[in-house]
Amino acid sequence: MGYFNAMAEFRIKLSAPDIADDDIEEVVGVLRSGWLSLGPKVIEFEQAFANYLGVKHAIACNSGTSALHMMMLTAGIGPGDEVITSPFSFIASANCIEMVGAKPVFVDIDELSLNMDPALVEKAITPRTKAVLGVHIFGLSAENDKLKAICERHKLVYLEDACEALGATQNGRKAGDGRHGIAAAWGFYPNKQMTTGEGGMVTTNDEAFATSIRKLRNQGRNLSAAWLEHDVVGYNFRLDEMSAALGLAQLRRIDDMLAKRERVAHAYNERLWPLREHLKPLPEVMGHRRSWFVYSIMLKRHIDRDKVAAKLAEWGVQVGKYFSPPIHLQTCYRKKYGYKEGAFPVTEDIAHRSIALPFHTKLPEKDIDNVCECLHDAIKAMMK
Numbered sequence: 013m014g015y016f017n018a019m020a021e022f023r024i025k026l027s028a029p030d031i032a033d034d035d036i037e038e039v040v041g042v043l044r045s046g047w048l049s050l051g052p053k054v055i056e057f058e059q060a061f062a063n064y065l066g067v068k069h070a071i072a073c074n075s076g077t078s079a080l081h082m083m084m085l086t087a088g089i090g091p092g093d094e095v096i097t098s099p100f101s102f103i104a105s106a107n108c109i110e111m112v113g114a115k116p117v118f119v120d121i122d123e124l125s126l127n128m129d130p131a132l133v134e135k136a137i138t139p140r141t142k143a144v145l146g147v148h149i150f151g152l153s154a155e156n157d158k159l160k161a162i163c164e165r166h167k168l169v170y171l172e173d174a175c176e177a178l179g180a181t182q183n184g185r186k187a188g189d190g191r192h193g194i195a196a197a198w199g200f201y202p203n204k205q206m207t208t209g210e211g212g213m214v215t216t217n218d219e220a221f222a223t224s225i226r227k228l229r230n231q232g233r234n235l236s237a238a239w240l241e242h243d244v245v246g247y248n249f250r251l252d253e254m255s256a257a258l259g260l261a262q263l264r265r266i267d268d269m270l271a272k273r274e275r276v277a278h279a280y281n282e283r284l285w286p287l288r289e290h291l292k293p294l295p296e297v298m299g300h301r302r303s304w305f306v307y308s309i310m311l312k313r314h315i316d317r318d319k320v321a322a323k324l325a326e327w328g329v330q331v332g333k334y335f336s337p338p339i340h341l342q343t344c345y346r347k348k349y350g351y352k353e354g355a356f357p358v359t360e361d362i363a364h365r366s367i368a369l370p371f372h373t374k375l376p377e378k379d380i381d382n383v384c385e386c387l388h389d390a391i392k393a394m395m396k
């Protein structure tokens with residue numbers, strides 16, 4: 013309840029979905045049709061998504077988390093196995109491993125890309141390691157070539173958490189296009205580059221992998237048999253038709269929406285240049301094109317992030333502290349594995365200094381100016 017009240021109080025919101033009249037028409041069209049689940053819109057959305065990425069199979073589901081969960085099951089991960097992943101991510105990147113009874117093994121991140129350091133990934137491999145889950149954080153592709161090569165060398169499965177990275181490229185190739193990880197998970201929560209409300213997708217070039225995901229999301233039903241025949245224990249992770257229709261309409265505008273996000277990011281970069289001795293925006297990384305998911309800045313060490321964040325909130329600017337605490341320092345992971353501060357120094361340092369500023373396609377120039385002025389005033393007040 014408190015969360016929703018807090019949302020209402022901010023003058024400038026952290027994120028907002030980009031909903032156009034066509035999106036509304038698509039959803040209303042489904043409602044008028046009376047066909048609300050297991051209908052044509054999911055299939056159309058899946059085909060359009062697969063085309064966008066240039067991948068053979070796209071299977072829609074009801075969240076990025078369920079996409080990750082089904083990927084773990086399909087990759088055969090289970091009790092006794094270890095999966096290497098990033099502690100600097102949304103908690104679902106580790107929870108999906110716990111959900112199948114396996115152990116997430118974290119490795120620290122590279123301070124420029126904020127993605128897992130491939131050298132540390134290789135060092136963390138044990139006889140129990142079964143897979144690596146690369147996370148494309150803040151819309152920047154993980155080192156897919158290196159992670160895939162490590163997995164091939166050690167006979168591990170490479171999987172991608174692409175929930176934050178629709179449209180991201182490395183060396184001109186889209187993250188999650190099925191040529192690195194055997195499969196990738198996508199999420200469409202309303203703060204993402206495109207939304208279905210709640211929703212997710214698994215993409216893969218592997219026919220058997222796709223078949224398994226299709227079964228798991230629909231109660232383990234045998235795809236060719238009669239309706240009530242189930243050959244594995246599955247879930248209800250289906251995406252409904254209204255959400256799929258919204259996804260389809262959003263996907264038609266994805267390039268335009270990504271370009272708008274990039275423009276907002278560049279506008280922030282310009283305005284924050286005078287504050288460069290106090291903060292650093294997300295960097296450009298050679299060979300990468302970021303798909304702008306959040307606009308996060310890293311405050312330099314002489315600035316108290318929590319005080320700046322509190323000031324901005326007091327002035328009506330909603331901010332996020334991504335990802336603070338990082339996953340290994342969340343209560344549930346501390347309790348289970350005994351993690352303490354200092355386990356992953358780069359992750360902890362970045363988590364401690366980051367603030368995500370209001371960021372979405374429709375953020376007006378005057379709000380960008382205002383956020384930057386507030387940030388300037390908050391920092392200057394602290395320097396006195």
Ligand SMILES: Cc1ncc(COP(=O)(O)O)c(C=O)c1O
Nearest residue numbers: 075076077102104175199200201
């Ligand atoms: C990196 C990452 N993984 C997984 C998820 C989970 O997606 P969802 O919220 O759709 O379950 C998110 C969403 O916030 C995410 O950012």
